[in-house]
Amino acid sequence: MPFIEVSSGPWRGVEFLRGLAAPDDAPAGCTPLTWRHNGTARLGGFIARAQAQVLIDGTFAPEGTQRAKPDAFSLRSVTTACAGEAFVFIGEMFGRTGSIETNEPCVAAQLTIAPETELAITLNPDFEYAFVAADGDLAVNRTRVPGSSVGLVDTGHRTIGLENRSDAIAHVLILGGAPTGRD
Template identity: 75%
Template sequence: MSFIELNSGPWRGVAFLRGLGGPEDTPAGCKSLMWRHDGTSRLGGVLERAQAQVLIDAAAVPDRVQRAQPDPFVLRSVTTESAGEAFVFAGRMFSRSGDVETLEPCVAAQLTIAPETELAITVYEEFEYAVVAADGDLAVNRTPVPGRSVGFLDAGHRTLGLENHSDNIAHVLILGGGPA
């Protein structure tokens, strides 16, 4: 399996799975965070029907299996209309904390963005971010990020602009952490 390299905080790579397993392919020094569109993630072990496998530095997380299935909450667009929903898996974002414990400050969240929607989210200025576009036709701060690819944002930004230009829902992972 090939991974797209991330290097945003403790996040090291991502592979899109199409519902297949993949933790046995985890490189040395990394742990696997499996993720699926329904707002479920699992650090270590298998997650049935996962859409992506995200690699995190093994030193950044406790050595145990963790599962997160947080309650969704409504996202608001720049016009304050409903823009979809979000789930926070690790760290703190949107004034919510994730269930996955980390030993290093970082964040992992899913955004399910409605079609033809623009939103702005507040981010930690000291973090760099990887925006994993599982599907959809996204733009991150006006830069196109097609489905099944990753956009990057250096530290120093207070907000992150996201646009879903497609006619379908876009599933996005936001992964952030301090510069390596």
């Protein structure tokens, strides 16, 4: 399966994996981050039953393999009702710090959003972001991002609205980082 280009901060692409499919080899200059819906991520290696493989610019990834299985924490909707849970793998988000280290600041976090739920999240305004919709019917600031696709947001946003418009749980991977000056 080909990678979907992301080009958001250091993040270069995403490949959605189905069933027991193994990820494709990472292109030269990129390091893979494999991700599973249960809140597990691995930088520089493969995890079994991964839902997606994300590519990060290799200059951001230190030598070796790092694995993260952080504790989940609750998310609240705009009405303060329980909206699901989140995990932070890389960088800082939601007042949490991920355990996977990178050579430059960036972020990777998972949201598991309850059905028909709307929430607002705080962003680093110096970062551009990719919202990887693994499933569900997501909307980012009211713009639809269907399952198995990616929504991109430029720098300058301090908050953003997310909606799970489906009647099932939606899994979203948030990737962010400072623009890298590429053409």
